[in-house]
Amino acid sequence: MQAIQGSEGALLRRGMEREEMQSMQTIERKLWSVAACATVFVSLAVCSGPLNAQSLAGRWAATGPALMNGELHRSTLELAQTGSDLTGRLVALGYSVDVKGHSTGSHFELFAWDPKVPLIVGDLVNGELHWVQWNSPFVARPVTPETELPKLAYIEPPALHNVPYNGLAKTPPMGWNSWNLFAEKVDDKTVRTMADAMVSSGMKDAGYIYVNIDDTWEGVRDAKGNLQSNAKFPDMKALAEYVHSKGLKIGIYSSPGPRTCGEYPASYGHEEQDAKTFAAWGIDYLKYDWCSAGNIYKNDALQPVYQKMGDALHTSGRAIAYSLCEYGMGGVEKWAPAVSGNLWRTTGDINDSWESMIGNVEQQVPTAPYAGPGHWNDPDMLEIGNGHMTADEYRTHMSLWSLAAAPLLAGNDIRTMTETTRSILLNKEVIAIDQDPLGKQASPVKNGNFETWVKPLADGGVAVGVVNLGPAAAEATVKAADLKFAKVGKARDLWAHKDVKFTDGVYTASVPSHGVLLLRVEGK
């Protein structure tokens, strides 16, 4: 935010009130546009583009901070302005999104995915847009042919066919992924020490096997087009060997577009080559994120485009679990197994908040019938232990992901986790619900502030989770009849780690706000 505070602060320091500044800027803008457009020789582009006085309208080419591979973040921002209302589209190397917002004098804010938090906050300064996006400063000038984003040849998506199942992920994949906590701050040392901690903390023994590197590992392509890792990862093969030596598996990340969401080089037009590179490094898992493929293809190309990498992995010579990351678009649950997808995202990105967590798992309820051994709905990775939810909320997070047969990819710092976090991630009785071989995904029934999720298990029993969505503790009731049992046999509370008794076919317990009662129940 420094750039914003800096420029706004500087104007205020010159003794101008905000309203004064705004009316001066409006007058200036009017004078400018009269002068510019009244000039006979002035071109149309000047009257309609960002050079038109202080209007923000037009197409702007922005550069941001350097990537870890030495390239720069780049984007173009196309804006239309009506009064103080702004609408437009941001096309970055790695993604594109519609934006809308408003200007106040020379200051402006633009919103994209989150209607409450602006994606871009900036100012018009001497004919340039200076903005902050994701805590990084960007500077934009009117687009010129030199500053247009590179245009790549369109590659026709292939005809559809079935890619053979790779035999992996008979139960939902378990492991750790770097993104939720480390984002771009992941490197070789982090991954090695995390692998060590996966073993020493007991995560590996509990079934967390994959150590997955998310975006920002990528370097540039060499003269033969082979994708290199950047300086944070000096030797991917050696890193994979290290992770394997711990009895773990290693995952990596790319996109079917030319760039990842973090704007690093990705697999567009290099699918087979990259799959072979990953196989040669010893990679066991690929998360393949739509990102800039959306700059090239419409959503109807999702299946053939994901099929391309499915084929490439299939012929790579190595069994590589295939994780589709397409935010639930394009009816993915219906076709992902046909492209040999082992898991597919059903939602946008999770964040470490109750609303996001509960929203994601609820959003994927309609896809429940499509989950099963080898292919799973993925409401995104775990936030347990990242510090912005209560222990009760994290227990609910773990319970719901297990009831939903979701992949369990921890997203916290395993090396330093607290005993409470450990007790949640390593609750083996809850993990057993997630990993149940029947592979059924629970769906919820709502009753006031309670949401009850019932998951049938391979042994004929069920797991039942009653989540208290309300603001205060309340008494939850589980009835044998609701579980389709005439009578209840053994019943166990999986967080209290003790057997419980149904009386006359009913069990009642107090559940804290945002907490969960999670039982494993057998019929009789």
Ligand code: GAL
């Ligand atoms: C997002 C994805 C996140 C993370 C990020 C990396 O599209 O949903 O999980 O992978 O990209 O840039």
